[in-house]
Structure formats: C-alpha cells, structure tokens
Amino acid sequence: MGRRATTRRIGIADVALKAGVSHATVSRVMNGNFTVDPAIAERVKAAATELNYQPNPVGRSLALGKTDTIGIVVPDLSNPTFQAILRGLSMAAAQDGYRVLIADSSEVSSEEAILAGEARRRCDGLVLCAPRMSDAELEELAPSLHPMVLINRSTMDTKAPSLMVDYGQGIQELAEHLVGLGHTQLAFLAGPERSASNGLRLQGLDKFKAAHPEIDLRMLDAGSSFEAGHESVDSVLASGATGVMAFNDLVAMGLLSGLHERGVRVPEDISVTGFDDIPFSRYTTPTLSTAAVPINELGQQAWHRMRDLIRNVSPDAGNEGPTIFLPRLEVRGSTGPVRAERRAG
Amino acid sequence: MGRRATTRRIGIADVALKAGVSHATVSRVMNGNFTVDPAIAERVKAAATELNYQPNPVGRSLALGKTDTIGIVVPDLSNPTFQAILRGLSMAAAQDGYRVLIADSSEVSSEEAILAGEARRRCDGLVLCAPRMSDAELEELAPSLHPMVLINRSTMDTKAPSLMVDYGQGIQELAEHLVGLGHTQLAFLAGPERSASNGLRLQGLDKFKAAHPEIDLRMLDAGSSFEAGHESVDSVLASGATGVMAFNDLVAMGLLSGLHERGVRVPEDISVTGFDDIPFSRYTTPTLSTAAVPINELGQQAWHRMRDLIRNVSPDAGNEGPTIFLPRLEVRGSTGPVRAERRAG
C-alpha cells in the first residue's frame, strides 16, 4: 500500500481526469505515441503542463523494466583516479540520458559483493572499478552482475568487457627513461598489496630487471597516498637510489615534499617519477615526470561498453578480451641526468 | 507490460511457490514481520536462500513510496571541493543505508533546474550544491524539490536547510594575516563571477578595506583553476603586490608554479595564500598558507540535515537559518614577512 499521508503527488490519473480521457491515453501522449488524435493529444498536453505533471520514474521503471541508471562501485572515492573515472563515466552516461549511482566500498573488499549486488539490482548495469575482491569471488559474482563492465580487472566471463591500463608497460618505460638519463641505482615505492595495478607494475619491473641485470633496483613499501610518499623519504635516502619511481603521482608528490624538507634537490640530486598524470602533477615543484593514463577516456569508454551491453547483446564485433590502454611517458621537471660525481662513484 | 524477453529474474512469486505459501507471507518473512509461524518462516527463508532471492528494489520503492536514495547536483565534478562534498555525503548516507545519485550540471545554470527535478523525482531528497542559478529561479524551484538541503546558497523557503561557509570571514583573516606580516600592497585573484562564494569573498574584502584604509588592495580577475592562477603571474607581478590572496588553493598553486618559473621566490619575494585547504595544499612547494574549510564535515552535515528532513518534519529544534561554517586560518610556508627593502621602499 502506498503511503500518501501528505498531499498526494500529482499523477497520471489527475491528468486523465482533467483532460477527460483515460490514463492510457495520457501515457500514450506522454510517450509520443502517434495513434492519438491530435486534438486530444493537445488537450492532454495542456492538462499536463497546467498541472505540471511529471511521470513518476519509479512507476515507469517498474513497468519498463529499466531504470536508466547505472551503478559504479569504487574502492575509495577520495582517490583522484577513481574520481576521474566517475566523472568521465557520469558525463558520458548523461549524454545518453543515463544517471549514475555511486557506491564506495572504502577499500573493504568484503563489502564489495554486497554493494555491487545492491547497486546492480537498482540499476540497468554496473561498473566495477578496480575491485579488491579475490579472483575467485569476482568470477563467482560476475554472471549475477551482468551487464557489467570491469575496470583494471578481468574475468573469464566473456560477457563482461574489461578496460585495463598496462601499468607493467608504463612502469618499464619510466625505468628505461631513468636508465637513459644515466641512473643505475633505482628504487620503486610499491603501492597497496591488494591492488591489482600494483601487481602489474611489479611484473613490469621483473621484466625490466631481466632486461637490465646491471641496474640495481630496490623495492620499498609505501602505499598509495601523499602521506605514504612523505613517510618514505628516509628509506629512499637510505637506499642510495638516484632514480625513484613512485607507485603513483600522489606518492611521488609526498616524496617530493619530503625531499624538499630535507634539502635534497630534485632532479639534481634525485630524480622522481609518478604514475597516472593527475592534473596536479603539472603544477608541482618541480613538475612531475610521470606515465600518463588516459583516465577521462577510461570513464567514457566504460560507458560506451556499458551502452553496447544494455542496448543489444552484440558488442562491436571482435570485442573479445580486454581493451588495453597504454600509458604515455610524460617527461617533465622531476627527472634529470644523474649527477656527474655520482655517476663516477 | 513488463519485458522479460530473457529468463525472468527470480521474484517473490517463485519463493512463494517453492515454500507453498502466498507471496504475502513471503513478503512478511522478508521484512521480519513476526506474525508468521516460525516453522513457515523457516520454510520461506530456506526457499529464499535456495533460490537466492533478492527483493526487487523498484517494486519495493513503488509500494513503499521511497527509494532509499538521495540525489546531489554539483556544478562541476572535477572540482576537488565538490568531490570532497560528494564523498562526505556518500559516506555518511551509506552509514544509514542510503545511496547517492549524482548529477553534474557542467556549470550550465540552465540545466540545473531540469537535472534537479529529474534527480529529485528518482530520490527521496536532493542536495543542491553551490547552484549557479539565479536567486529568483532557486526561490521558485525550492518548494518542488523538498526535501532539499542547500550548500553555499540559501533561500527564503525555511523548509530547506542551508549549509554555508563564511568565505567573507575567511578572506578577511587571510588579509589580516598578511598585514600582520608587514605587507601593505595586497592583491586578490578573483574567482568566477557567477560564484556566490566569490561574492562573499568580495564582501569580506570590502569590510577589510574599510578597516584598513592604509592598505593598497588590488582586484585582479583570475578564475577558479590552476590555469587561471598560472596565467595570472604577469598581472600579479605588474601590480607590485607583495601579498597575494588567490580565490582558492588551485589558483594559488597555479600562481606558485608560475612564480617559480619566473624565479620569483615564495615567500621571500611574494607571499601567497589559497582558500579551502584541499589535501594537496600541504604538499606544494612551499606548503600553502590557506583558510581551511571543513569540507568533509560539510558533506556529512548535509546528510544529517537531509536525514532529519526525511525521517520526520521536525529538525533539531532551533534549526532556523543557515548553518555557518567558519574557515580556520592555516599558516604554512607560502606566507612570510615582507622583505626589508620593500617595506622600507
């Protein structure tokens, strides 16, 4: 039973009454069905505007079996990367008249499945952004979430498109860049253990090590935040590295800040790289060399894949397998040639 | 008529059938109604879990007249301030089992009314964040949007709580801070004209001028972005100001970056302040003196007001008028005493 303690909101029945037609006809008129006599249609429209009638979306959703809404679940809404994806997704979806419902799992992987399920039931589709859950769990969940698109994660379920960034390739390019500048002692500030993208970076660095046995590459634990970078100053200095690759731009900026406090000059004494190319990285002092991830495009692509999924069941032919985005090396002020005395040393 | 071309999703009827009861009873069990025989309840629960039944939220919403969802419309999702508000709102709402639907007006004020209306109809309430629309339009729209809470804007409609930041007070404190350091030539990099918060800053500076007729305060047009700050370097240098207040932290960071490129030292040659205290402001070089806006609290408060509105019609007694948040002066590295020769000159 409906509530309606207060003054009922104005519904299709009111319009029908005022226009002297059945509510079926009102519905037809509102949906631009042309089997209605123009004169009557006019009368209905007049009544509708006069009563300021707006169809109730919940009723419509129930009848139509769709909500014109998609959900997105992210691990942490305070992360600029996820914010950017959300934004790209939201803007692109809005173009097609869709809204987005957000769910933040706060990095609690056990919450993800529940949030995802709930969001999915309320929406026409779901974007799962860098889920922290295990592969097994993801695999099990995937079918029940369809239509779904994955970001930075993939699944056997071929019905779920997946958008991935090749972090492994990106980190290798950064490493090569540093080597090209003469650095032989490198360090990597690693991100969260559960992060799949951190795993990809590590794999990339393994390849790099294999290709450059002469380079000394240390792995240092950090995290994904400013603070993590800031707190890593000591371990970085202790490592003796002259080229430091941070997990992402945030970590790099924290490190930059910490090094500045210690009076260590960048890039004269130490070169630093980030990852992601968040907007702020152009404005640090010095500006940050990084691997640019086409993040806006990612959100937009996520919507396009989703749209294909919703509209028909046939994605653009040959859409098997994940779409891979290649990071682009962005050389700025935080990397430079290794100092002569150090190179000599 | 419902679609169901594909395999029907499992509904309450299926559970009823399997448990050999009516769907009314299933509903009762699912909602913890204790007027059901424990034995039957057990049977129903078993059937539900076996079929992996999850109630359809759309059907529920229609029957219950509520969606457990609130909407937020923001002018620009790429603005860190709005991102932070969204986050605070989303987290707080999630605590109470509510979700949030987002709408980005892309700073197009004519879109706001439509977006707001659509979002409102889909949700149980609406947060209107720094709307760009005119006072008249807001006033007209307000009643139809109730329950609604406003951020950085207010209305005659007493039913709509409003959360405001006292930008006027904050900018005055920043100006006083600079004066206290010996600066007598100040400049303000103004934000977007349509922004109400920019207006408040200007009003605050008018008061400041009245209180300090001896201080030379120039108004310079900038904007609200990094780029705006970066492009203001020339006009700042031309103004001869030794203390510059930027519209917000982003503009300040752009300016910092531009000054650094020119070899102008901060704070030795010029002091710079921001506004907002976005996370990045702790990590610029030098760290940024700013007026801290309790942004997370803002989003959370927005939810609490909304919750009061939704739950009953009686907000905590004496909740008339807007809630005002006072920015807190945050002195960091970008401001310092005016140079001796300049003070002398």
Added chain:
DNA sequence: GAATAGTGAGAAAGCGTTTTCTCACCGCGT
C-alpha cells in the same frame, strides 16, 4: 446498402512489492 478494413481510445493486465482486509481455525471460558 452492406460487408470490410482501418482508426483511435478505453478496459484491463501486468511490472514486483507491501499492507489492509478478510476469514478460517484454534483454544478458551462459561
């Protein structure tokens, strides 16, 4: 002029729930 096709609108079913209404049944008291 009558049969037929065509047009347009109302009646009603359906979407998936919740909740009121109704009633069968059980046990209790007199």
Added chain:
DNA sequence: ACGCGGTGAGAAAACGCTTTCTCACTATTC
C-alpha cells in the same frame, strides 16, 4: 456445547506507470 477473542495466512488492493487486447465507430469499396 456454544460463542468469542485471538492468531496467522491468503486474497486482493494499492503504488504509478506501459502496453496489449478489445471494441466502437468511421470510412472505404463493390
């Protein structure tokens, strides 16, 4: 033994829409 309050579950209405089904009425054709 009969009635009565209480309990618990099914029938059905309601939420607000869309769409199929049906049918009345008009226009067309031989």
